Amino acid sequence: MRPIEPVKGGVTPPEHFGPVPELRWLAISQLVVDETYQREIGGPGKTNVRAIASNFSWMKFAPVVVCPVQGGAYAIVDGQHRTTAALTIGIDSVPCLIIQADRKQQAESFRAINAGTVKVNRLAIYRASRAAGDPEALAIDAASRAGGVTIVASYMASKDLKPGETMASGTVGKCLAQYGRDLTVLALKTIVTSESEQGGALQAKIIAAVAAVLYDNPAWREDARLTGAFKNIDLAGEMEEAFFKAKKPGAAKAADLLYCAIVRHLDAALRRKAIA
Numbered sequence: 001m002r003p004i005e006p007v008k009g010g011v012t013p014p015e016h017f018g019p020v021p022e023l024r025w026l027a028i029s030q031l032v033v034d035e036t037y038q039r040e041i042g043g044p045g046k047t048n049v050r051a052i053a054s055n056f057s058w059m060k061f062a063p064v065v066v067c068p069v070q071g072g073a074y075a076i077v078d079g080q081h082r083t084t085a086a087l088t089i090g091i092d093s094v095p096c097l098i099i100q101a102d103r104k105q106q107a108e109s110f111r112a113i114n115a116g117t118v119k120v121n122r123l124a125i126y127r128a129s130r131a132a133g134d135p136e137a138l139a140i141d142a143a144s145r146a147g148g149v150t151i152v153a154s155y156m157a158s159k160d161l162k163p164g165e166t167m168a169s170g171t172v173g174k175c176l177a178q179y180g181r182d183l184t185v186l187a188l189k190t191i192v193t194s195e196s197e198q199g200g201a202l203q204a205k206i207i208a209a210v211a212a213v214l215y216d217n218p219a220w221r222e223d224a225r226l227t228g229a230f231k232n233i234d235l236a237g238e239m240e241e242a243f244f245k246a247k248k249p250g251a252a253k254a255a256d257l258l259y260c261a262i263v264r265h266l267d268a269a270l271r272r273k274a275i276a
Contacts, residue, residue: 003143003175005026005082013148013270016273018099018100018101019099019100019167020186020264021097021098021099021100022097022098023041023063023095023096023097023098024095024096024098025066025093025094025095026064026066026074026093026094026096026098027092027093028083028086028087028091028092028093028094029072029092029252030065030073030074030075031064031074031075031076031083031094032069032070032074032075033074033075033076033078033080033155034069034103034106034107035132036103036127036131036140037107037110037111037127037128037132038080038110038124039123039124039130039131039134039153039154040077040153040154041081042155043078043086044082045081048081048125049081049084049085050085050087050088052082052085053085053086053089053100056085056086056091056125061082061086061094061095062079062082062211063079063094063095063096064076064078064079064082064094064095064096064097065077065078065079065096065097065099065109065113066081066096066097066098066099067098067099067100067101067106067109068098069099074096074098074251075106077099077106077109077110077113078109078110078113079094081093090269096103103131104131104132105132106128106132107128107132108130108132110127110128111125111128111129111132111134114128118203121154121155122169122170123151123152123153123154123155123167123169124154126140126169126170127153127233136173137169138248139173139176140169140172140182142174142178143172143176143181143184143185143188144166144169144172144188146181146185146188146232147184147185147186147188147189148164149164149165149172149188149192149202150164150165150166150188151165151166151167151168151169152165152166152167152174155167158200158203158236159200160204161175161199161200162199163192163195163197163198163199164192164195164199164202165199165252166202166207167201167203167204167208168202168203168204170204171204171207171208172184172188172207174208175187175207175208175211178211178215179211179214179215183211183214183221184211186214186221187207187210187211187214188202188207189227189232189270190210190214190227190230191206191207191210191235193227193230193231194202194230194231194233194235195232195235200236201235203236203238203239205239205254205255205258206235206236206258208255209239209258209262210262211237211258211268212259213259213262213263217263217266220266220270223270225269226266226270229265229266229270230266231267232265232269233262233266235262238256238258238261238262238265239258242254242255242257242258242261245257266275
């Protein structure tokens, strides 16, 4: 065995480390979940909880990170799934690491703890980042709202998305970085226009394709008929068709096929020369 040794060089310690945390066993009945930055335990999450519960061992149980909130309760910053698993098999208290933080700091802690883990999805990280006041997340939220779009709280089947709903927070962020706010908002607005009562068009690949088409065709962005043109495009259907065609030997990538399909529709509607 070897002792722990510090890493030499390349480290500038922060001026303050924050309040020292406390380790304590707490009753699960005292623990709550702040839905501002944490999602409800859905299908995959429940599968994870069942797996933890079925193979429960204190040797595998890391202390739950919590923070005191009003009413004598403690908000779980990290450990919702393992705490739920413990309760599921009749355990009524768990070891906790108690930190002192306001809601914004709690969300930042959640993001910092979970950003590098596969088990926490991008939507959860986005929600935590937004709650923590992260500028990029706030910009994504603002652009989405301006485009008439709501970023849902957790993943679901595309067919279950209502009109104006999307899971593609990451794609909106990429579009903002690549094309700017105005074009991103316009792309979202046009996609919302194209949606039927079922929704489902605000998928990542569709958002990326529409934004790319509008970027490559600046004249179309200024055309008053653009919104009306999108009303006649079944974007979700075009995406399915693109994926089907892409499976054929020697076919182009689905993203390129979708891009070309959108160009053809807009070219016909706006009477512009088609792009090869």
